[in-house]
Amino acid sequence: MSVDTATVKRIASLARIAITDEDAARMAPELGNILGWIEMLEEVDTTGIEPMTAVIPNTLRLRDDVVNADPLTGGGIREQVLANAPVAEHGFFAVPKVIE
Amino acid sequence: MTDLTDLGIAGIRDGVRDGSFKAREVADAFIVKVSQAKALNAFLVETPEHAIAAAAAADTARAAGETLKPLAGVPIGMKDLFCTKGVTTTAASHILEGFTPTYESTVSQNLWDAGAGMLGKLNMDQFAMGSSNETSAFGNVISPWKRNDGGNASLAPGGSSGGSSSAVAARLCPGATGTDTGGSIRQPAAFTGISGIKPTYGRCSRWGTIAFASSLDQAGPMARDVRDCAILLEAMAGFDAKDGTSLQLDVPKWEAGLSANLNGLRVGIPKEYRVDGMPEEIEALWQQGIAWMKDAGATIVEVSLPHTKYALPAYYIIAPAEASSNLARYDGVRYGIRDLPTGAGLQDMYAATRADGFGPEVKRRIMIGTYVLSAGFYDAYYTQAQKVRTLIARDFERAWETCDVLLTPTAPSAAFALGEKSADPIAMYLNDVFTVPSSLAGLPAMSVPGGLDKQGLPLGLQIIGKPLDEQGVLNAGLAIEQRAGFTARPEAWW
Amino acid sequence: MSDYRIQGETGEWEVVVGLEVHAQVTSNAKLFSGAATAFGAEPNTQVSLVDAAMPGMLPVPNRECIRQAVRTGMAIEAQINKWSRFDRKNYFYADLPQGYQISQLYHPIVGEGAIDISLDEKNPDAAGKRIGVERIHVEQDAGKLMHDQHPTQSYVDLNRSGVALMEIVSKPDLASPAETGAYLRKLRSILRYVGSCDGNMEEGSMRADVNVSVRKPGDELGTRTETKNVNSVRFVMAVVEQEAKRQVEVLEAGGKIQQETRLYDPDRNETRSMRSKEDAHDYRYFPDPDLLPLVLDDAFLAECRASLPELPDAKRARYEALGITAYQATVLTAEVEAARWFDALLDAGVKPAAAANWTTSELFGALNRTGKDIENSPVSPAQAAELLGLIADGTLSGSLAKQVFEVMLETGDGAAKVVEDRGLKQTSDTGAIEAVIAEVMAANADKVADYRGGKDKLFGFFVGQTMKAMGGKANPAVVNEVLKKALGESVAS
Ligand SMILES: [Mg+2]
Numbered sequence A: 001m002s003v004d005t006a007t008v009k010r011i012a013s014l015a016r017i018a019i020t021d022e023d024a025a026r027m028a029p030e031l032g033n034i035l036g037w038i039e040m041l042e043e044v045d046t047t048g049i050e051p052m053t054a055v056i057p058n059t060l061r062l063r064d065d066v067v068n069a070d071p072l073t074g075g076g077i078r079e080q081v082l083a084n085a086p087v088a089e090h091g092f093f094a095v096p097k098v099i100e
Numbered sequence B: 001m002t003d004l005t006d007l008g009i010a011g012i013r014d015g016v017r018d019g020s021f022k023a024r025e026v027a028d029a030f031i032v033k034v035s036q037a038k039a040l041n042a043f044l045v046e047t048p049e050h051a052i053a054a055a056a057a058a059d060t061a062r063a064a065g066e067t068l069k070p071l072a073g074v075p076i077g078m079k080d081l082f083c084t085k086g087v088t089t090t091a092a093s094h095i096l097e098g099f100t101p102t103y104e105s106t107v108s109q110n111l112w113d114a115g116a117g118m119l120g121k122l123n124m125d126q127f128a129m130g131s132s133n134e135t136s137a138f139g140n141v142i143s144p145w146k147r148n149d150g151g152n153a154s155l156a157p158g159g160s161s162g163g164s165s166s167a168v169a170a171r172l173c174p175g176a177t178g179t180d181t182g183g184s185i186r187q188p189a190a191f192t193g194i195s196g197i198k199p200t201y202g203r204c205s206r207w208g209t210i211a212f213a214s215s216l217d218q219a220g221p222m223a224r225d226v227r228d229c230a231i232l233l234e235a236m237a238g239f240d241a242k243d244g245t246s247l248q249l250d251v252p253k254w255e256a257g258l259s260a261n262l263n264g265l266r267v268g269i270p271k272e273y274r275v276d277g278m279p280e281e282i283e284a285l286w287q288q289g290i291a292w293m294k295d296a297g298a299t300i301v302e303v304s305l306p307h308t309k310y311a312l313p314a315y316y317i318i319a320p321a322e323a324s325s326n327l328a329r330y331d332g333v334r335y336g337i338r339d340l341p342t343g344a345g346l347q348d349m350y351a352a353t354r355a356d357g358f359g360p361e362v363k364r365r366i367m368i369g370t371y372v373l374s375a376g377f378y379d380a381y382y383t384q385a386q387k388v389r390t391l392i393a394r395d396f397e398r399a400w401e402t403c404d405v406l407l408t409p410t411a412p413s414a415a416f417a418l419g420e421k422s423a424d425p426i427a428m429y430l431n432d433v434f435t436v437p438s439s440l441a442g443l444p445a446m447s448v449p450g451g452l453d454k455q456g457l458p459l460g461l462q463i464i465g466k467p468l469d470e471q472g473v474l475n476a477g478l479a480i481e482q483r484a485g486f487t488a489r490p491e492a493w494w
Numbered sequence C: 001m002s003d004y005r006i007q008g009e010t011g012e013w014e015v016v017v018g019l020e021v022h023a024q025v026t027s028n029a030k031l032f033s034g035a036a037t038a039f040g041a042e043p044n045t046q047v048s049l050v051d052a053a054m055p056g057m058l059p060v061p062n063r064e065c066i067r068q069a070v071r072t073g074m075a076i077e078a079q080i081n082k083w084s085r086f087d088r089k090n091y092f093y094a095d096l097p098q099g100y101q102i103s104q105l106y107h108p109i110v111g112e113g114a115i116d117i118s119l120d121e122k123n124p125d126a127a128g129k130r131i132g133v134e135r136i137h138v139e140q141d142a143g144k145l146m147h148d149q150h151p152t153q154s155y156v157d158l159n160r161s162g163v164a165l166m167e168i169v170s171k172p173d174l175a176s177p178a179e180t181g182a183y184l185r186k187l188r189s190i191l192r193y194v195g196s197c198d199g200n201m202e203e204g205s206m207r208a209d210v211n212v213s214v215r216k217p218g219d220e221l222g223t224r225t226e227t228k229n230v231n232s233v234r235f236v237m238a239v240v241e242q243e244a245k246r247q248v249e250v251l252e253a254g255g256k257i258q259q260e261t262r263l264y265d266p267d268r269n270e271t272r273s274m275r276s277k278e279d280a281h282d283y284r285y286f287p288d289p290d291l292l293p294l295v296l297d298d299a300f301l302a303e304c305r306a307s308l309p310e311l312p313d314a315k316r317a318r319y320e321a322l323g324i325t326a327y328q329a330t331v332l333t334a335e336v337e338a339a340r341w342f343d344a345l346l347d348a349g350v351k352p353a354a355a356a357n358w359t360t361s362e363l364f365g366a367l368n369r370t371g372k373d374i375e376n377s378p379v380s381p382a383q384a385a386e387l388l389g390l391i392a393d394g395t396l397s398g399s400l401a402k403q404v405f406e407v408m409l410e411t412g413d414g415a416a417k418v419v420e421d422r423g424l425k426q427t428s429d430t431g432a433i434e435a436v437i438a439e440v441m442a443a444n445a446d447k448v449a450d451y452r453g454g455k456d457k458l459f460g461f462f463v464g465q466t467m468k469a470m471g472g473k474a475n476p477a478v479v480n481e482v483l484k485k486a487l488g489e490s491v492a493s
């Protein structure tokens, strides 16, 4: 499996990781190796096999429609929510201006 | 008087209960050990005040004649993947530098509710991605063990719970939390001569534990012996309504259920685990383990897990895919670092923050995960991997028709030197060849020390059990532990 | 089929429209957390650690949101999928804290269904069309960005982050602005009947992505554009009209339609291409590993079905069967509150046809005049029933009833009380009426003579004078009868 630099840059862009041309060039064979290795899976016959959905038989539990029933997953905690923000102003998170 | 730091969890708990010593004395003794072990780089944050407060509470309760909590007076180490309220939590990544959670993870809260105290936050592979603890943004953890070759090479404590393994092996804490996604409790336990168990997926809540790969991540204890693991796991586990994958089951009394009598137990030996190039010593230890099992009353059956060799490649699709998405939230907006080059817009800020904040291995896995999920590749990689995962789980189900637990080596080698494998990602990934299949199937599995190799380094044996049969795993581990008589410990050089 | 066509230079063009409607599910708490969903709260005050995607946070679904989606699916007779699951749609934006939206791509909770629309709402029986619904899935809403608060920064409010939405995806069965409008209104009506969405478009409870393409009749489907987040029925109709026109112009000029995302600018009544976001189309969907498959059991489904109210089409048919005109039945059932009010009126035992007449003319007229919603009607169904009863038993004439109703609207009093207090009761007392008529005839002897001389038209004059003298309270039938007799008697004498 060979991965070219352009592909590495496209993936890095999708993943929002800034990457230099040198890093992309260095990473290309490395990713190629790993992808080549995992492509070993192609040889497994999976006809009629369902992809795994739950590792231990279990189905989704649903929660009651109650506001702030558990304070750990409820709202009304703006100070906590903003406590670690690199930039927070007037009760908002702030980010560089987005032009839509 | 004995050195209190030579005691394990049960010893400390019982000693505090019967008044042989004060919890505060225990806390102080470990706090000193921690402060003197900087060379191991096992701790990212030391929290003596937390340990002292828990000890004081235990002593006060005892003085008042109250019934002591299950872990009263026991100080432990907390892997830095668990969010701890008011205590910096970074998952050993630069991207979370300065992050102080306003909340406590369910697992750590369970431990504090059981009376335990925290000595500090333990170093680890960044975002739990690694098998040697060389990916931490805050420096490698050094194993307390040295080879007996007279050299002074620094060895890997295993990973990703390398701070935990190193700290427990060096007697900086009697027990520690770990997390295991593809072997991150068991492999470091094996490398450092301690015990560790990854319970059934869903036993320990994942709420408040920084996610690596959601369908695989499980917390578990790392301690000096099987009993201590059972005690810690009892406190850590339990249903949590905040985690949609948490198992709605009572926590069994694992410690009370411990028994090394394996009469009638059928122990499976998976023939596919005999991999090419495995050191003879590992094979020898495995044979020794088989003999110990027989000695404990078990019968041995050969079983086949035909898809074993596909487990690692499947894992290296599924885990990075989940991670690439789980780690998207580290974007410089709500917590952690922000890199804002002059004139950068929002998307540039993301890219710069993430380029600066994530280490090389994390980036590598995000890239792989992004690639395998990207348009046109999803079915060939991800869907195929999840189908293979079904086959791997089915292999185990078939094996349970003829056996009750499986016995395998934990890792294909003893601890290697730091730097020895870091240039070759695939060679590093192969370290998890024996631990990954049971992770993919969500099964409980544990590593116990079996002996030393010719270099004087510990080797571990792994027991894999049926879903929810932690007791069977612990009991088989106990049988090995009693026969192995593993008492070796690293000589303090730090 | 719609006969809506665009006349181009090269001939006629058909329009093909599909709608993706995002409807906010009515629930107290968010889809995956316990934070509140109320509209208009202070920024970031309805945000949990889960909604802010703090490290280690996990989603646990809200049963009510699932239930409402299932009930909505049942209301449009859609396939309900007992096994569904949530997927992650991955992209980076400041209003999306997780870096992914939890949605359903591969296995939605609701499959195919349909909504019947009428193309002439004044004459509902005239023409109808069945619009296919492809699917309904449940997903999280994003937060909100504010760009105008600071010169160099955008502000992020996560109050909406994690609120439950239903995405209701129609088939490309709509063929005109009118059909599109009718579909959206009907969908809104059904959602409000079911109670799964309040349908409040101003508050963003319903937004539509409008997919438009054009083609020559009989041709294959053309390339479509998607105009995002249009928030009123009028705007949606305008988008269809403007976008179809634009596409025809592009195609007739020899151009090609780009498959792209567009925005609607109501001020200029035009759609505009959005700055194309890089990688926007590689969302790397995969099943959310934090969430197990969602399996619905029979008891849950039975409860959902049992809790469904009578829906607009069924209600309209029932009203018509009661003798209410098709038009009135349509007007009465369009809004759930009106229908609920009218049902209560019917329950009080009034005659359906008379009740429908009175409600659609008198009540709706009064509400219109006073700018009130029917939920805040100053006259309750019970009070209205009392009024209608007084009309039916002859206590009130039509004009007296209007007077009484006016007073009821002002005071909130019951009809009988108003009649009593204001003495507005109609009198049928023949003796009293005869006495007044005698006076009127005595005072207008010349007109009596004229009438008797053949001026029949003067009869109305005598009725008016009598009613006036009696303050409008005389029973008109009795007045007529007595007058005829009195004026005729004299002829005989
Ligand atoms: Mg859309």
Ligand SMILES: [Zn+2]
Pocket (backbone or CB within 6 Å): C022, C139, C167
């Ligand atoms: Zn949507």
